Amino acid sequence: MSCDDNTLMKSQISIFKDWSKVKRWVVLVAVLLPTACSQRIAIKPFTTDGCSAFPDGSPTENTVWLSCCEAHDLAYWKGGTRKQRAAADEELEQFVSDVGEPV
DSSP states (O other), X not given: OOHHHHXXXXXXXXXXHHHHHHHHHHHHXXXXXXXXXXXXXXXXXXXXXXXXXXXXXXXXXXXXXXXXXXXXXXXXXXXXXXXXXXXHHHHHHHHHXXXXXXX
């Protein structure tokens, strides 16, 4: 092996070492770029449509359950796990039951 061959071999090995660094940077940029470029998600203001699954109230008092439904909508708006949403559903059912139908 001549001196030139040895130099050529070292430069080829150096390229492979540098390529390893380049691959790391490419992966890093590929992972971080979408995060850095994504738009911030704005929290939407709370709104409610009242009782969408059943009436807001009874025929004699048309908004008797409305506050129950608004509390339920607020719980869903805050977000959470399935377990927390299930708890909000149970609270709605209990709230409506406690309020009952006015006489």
